[in-house]
Amino acid sequence: MLQVEGLSKTYNKSSRARVRAVNNVSFSVEKGQIVSLIGESGSGKSTIGNMVLQLTKPSSGRILFGNQDITRQRSRSSLKEYYRKVQGVFQDPFSTFNPIFRVDRVFAILHREFFPNEAAEAWQQRVEAALLSVGLTPAAVCGAYCHQLSGGQLQRILIARALLLEAELLVADEIISMLDASTRIDVLNLLGEMRERGLSMMFVTHDLSLGYYISDRVIILYKGVMVESGNTQTVFSDPQHPYSRSLLEAVPRLDVRWDELPPRPASRHEAAMFNPDCDKGSPRMEQIGEDHWIAVRDCLPGTEL
Amino acid sequence: MKKYISRKIFMYLLTFFVAISINWLIPRMMPGDPILNLISKLSRQATNNARLYAELNQKFGMDKPLFSQYLLYLKNLTQGDLGQSIIFYPKTVAAIVSKALPYSLTLTIPAILLSFLVGNYLGALAARKKMLDNTVLPFWYVLTATPYLWLSMLLAWLLGSKLNLFPISGAYSFSRLPSATLSFVLDYLHHWVLPFASIFFVQLGGWAIGMRNLIIYELDADYSKYLRALGAPDKLVRRYAYRNARLPQITGLAVQLGVVVVGAITTEVVFGYPGIGLILAQAILGQDYFVVQGAFLMVVLCVLGANFFIDIAYIFIDPRVRHSMIGD
């Protein structure tokens, strides 16, 4: 479905200091699969999301969607075609809706941009069907302003919007970090249901427990570098990279206290590990298990793992 | 740090270069031949225009291509030769303008600085005392809305001709010659008060209002809340808020310089104060374009110089700017 190869993004804050926000990241998202990008602030996870949504231009690397390299596309029609299949939901629901219009304007824009010749009633039917499928009563939502609705409702409207376009890939950038504990589970369960219906997703978050709960594969990012990736269970039960291990130990859990965490066996690949703090250049991804990869230093030829 | 300053210097040089070019370009943009244009205006002056026409032609080198004219213009400029004045015929423009500059500076600089200090203080006061805020604040709005020239005329008429407290024309009484004696200085100050007052009061309102709004924002900032949560007395909270609110006012000072020039020009005309403004007004009435251009360059030079100075000084005043410049 989505193939990302060697993606990098550098911002030059001032002519000397060039910040490498994303450093040679490669991964893929298959159909009906949720891949979560986990990392703390400044790890580049949102930048990757924005590049997949073509809101930011990558400095290098390729993004293939159905074997078409979208970073080379220029025309607006090809861009629109892409947005027909790839959609996004953003972090702050109250900023994603223009405060001076009613919320259902987002649907009207879709009607005008993507289905200009569809009859109004047919379109209204599809809107109401989509709203119902995300657990919202159309009457309560249509015609309201965004400050009259809760964060959970607004995010679900955006998901309904993606359903209306029959999108195949959804980029969810921290969509529940602004929601209350009780409503955030609703949205997560909704994402789970949509995965069953074949929608694949890139779930960007800084909360490991959410990643663990919802995603099939996980990618752990640190300072723009993909330090570890693979099947969620394998990575979380047997983390190898020192950063993923410290991250997993720092997560506050409800079942065990920090000082009572069982000690983990030593990492098997300590020597070859790529440490973004001190190693320069780009890492190489090395497979160390069935669907379990870690970033290794490229400059040590011949070290067997 | 050095990179930031060098970029600033480049910007100001570029700005000055653009100002000069505009000054040179405008007469040429106007319809018709600029020289004929000037001559037709000059013909009303009963000077022998044949000689003047030859001199102007030679001065502008009109036959040469446009670009070399421009180089000629720049060359003259570097030697401080701003051309010949028409209405004050024998004197060169450079002489006239440099004689008028000190008067303008002694009028505008004190007016700007004092109005800045007093205005900010009053603004901070208004943010504190509700009574002051409701009574005096609207008066300040009217002050900033007053055209400089009207306030000058009011003061000149009221305190000058009606009550005869202050002279209302010239920088010093005609019977005296500029000398360093005390009596001359007193007489000079006596003439200086009214023009100073008219610039000072109009500027005052602007600073006071600006400070009042800025302080209210600072008093509502997180660091003020934290100070109050730690039981710090109002005196400290206000001291910090006042210091931080004054920083954006300093950048405001740089922008305000360009605006205060308007006031200076019209005030000088009302009081016949022999500064750049008066020269400029007389040159316009007398269609003397060389003096107009010369005065324009002097005004632009002063404003650019002051702005550059404030920009550089601001780096040392506000640590946030210094930090963002060096990068963390």
Next chain:
Amino acid sequence: MRLKDNDILHYALRNRKLRIGLAIIAFFMLVMLAGPLFARWEARERAGLYPSAPPNSTNWMGTTKMKEDIFSQFIFGTQSTFLIGFLAGCIGTTIGLSIGFFAGYVGGWFDELLMMLTNILLVIPSIALLIILAAYLPYRGVQIQSVIIGCTAWPWVARAVRSQTLSLKQRGFVSLARISGVSPLRIIFEDIAPNMLSYVVMVFILQFGGAILYAVALDFIGLGPTRGISLGLMMQEAFQNNALQVGYWWWFIPSGLSITLIVSGLFFLNTGLDEVFNPKLRDQ
């Protein structure tokens, strides 16, 4: 901009500064529209019985040295000053808005270039530029004067609008519009501009007031409209004929006062709106 709840309307009606500002502007609009009906003479017509007469029954505001009726000059002067302020305000705001919008939204070298131009014009005192422009114009009408004032007054607008656009551009609804395939132009005018409507109105009011002050200054130093009358021109004539020394107060007091009142009315309106839209500034 639709008033979401009546909160904004509630504060707007109670805001003292807003009410004062509106009252002053309404009064002068009345003077401008109904005034000509009462003006018995043309601005330059020989009217009164004797020159430099103080206000009396025939000439309500007295006459000038050239026996012109000051009251009719006042009416037509207010009209032209208002017109210049309005036109220059529109031109200045439009230029400033479009440069600010496109520099802010497009970014990159385009933004770099426009901002360099803006910074240059911001530093050069616009009055100096105005004088140079006006001095060389063979014929100066009211329209031409508003064009040159408008063209030199836009830099601070461009800089302010650019920073507003930059902050709005980061908002989610702009990204949502982009991934809905909406064209950049439409995003600017349908998403970004309406959110800045209150700000644009305030910018226009400040431009309006500023333009009047510039126009008056230009008229006073002899660069006013070559034909017709304006409040600034009235004061210049009063000054030329040493009304100060001789004490013809009625010749320069009313015109100066009305300029001050118009501009302070505008400033009150602007501050009132500012307080309505960000409550922190309200009177404590």
Next chain:
Amino acid sequence: MSVEVENLKFYYRTRKGSVKALDDVSFSIADGEILGIAGESGCGKSTLSNGLIHVCPPMELAGGSVRLDGKNLPLDKPDEMNTYRFRNLSIIPQYALNAMNPTVKIGRYVQDLMQSRGIDYSAIEKLFADRLRFVRLPEGIQKRYPIELSGGMKQRVVMVISTLLNPSLLLCDEITSALDVSTQKVVSALVAAFRDEKIVKSVSFVTHDVPVLYQIADRILIMYAGQVAEAGPTEEIIHAAKHPYTQALVAAMPEMASTYRQKKHASIPGKPPALLDPPEGCRFKERCPYRMPCCDERPQKRLVGNGHEVYCWKEDL
């Protein structure tokens, strides 16, 4: 008992009437205890912390009292409260990351603060340096500006400043929500360390992040719509909650043990009530699965274990 709060009420005066943000809340914090205060946004937990330290319009004290070390705090008289602020009662605010004056060096800032509070800075200087070392911050930090520090460093400097006079009650208001996971662990561990080192006598730790409370809090108080729903030892609140709201809140928290396919967590239907005119009786009744007619009256406090109180009519708790 270092802190006793009885029937505390903080209302916000608005144009449409007064919002009863905190409505008749009573609890106590023992010496050396970290009391976690949790609840969804709008439940009044931040109003509680801000009200205790500085009541300023539009907030007003509508009733109740707070005793600290046996002395009644004059909450509604701001200037009288000044003697208590910073000395006996201090706060680490939610906005800690920009709580320091950006244009003043950190050392100078503390000096001004001390002089303004009439404390001789030379006596404190050594303690300030020790405390900075205690939170593993370099000594040279005193000569730097707040803007030059990272988020975690700023948080720790504010923690040191707020606790410089060894207050007996330290209020922490959502101090971890703006931080990354790793810095969050460091900061919450530091709060526990401050209590262990007796730098502060008792701590009220307000957050919406219940797992953090499970790590460092001794007792937890769950709030809903401005009132206390349940309070008790951490272990009982998390794993043996009695109040339906607490049970639902903890159940709605995904954690590292279960995935979507194994155990689908349920959420709480509906929304918290608006506090302009809150419903009669139990405020959770609209969303409570065990709603009964008696829920229309206000539930009284019931003890269901040592120090475990519940405000609910349900019989078989």
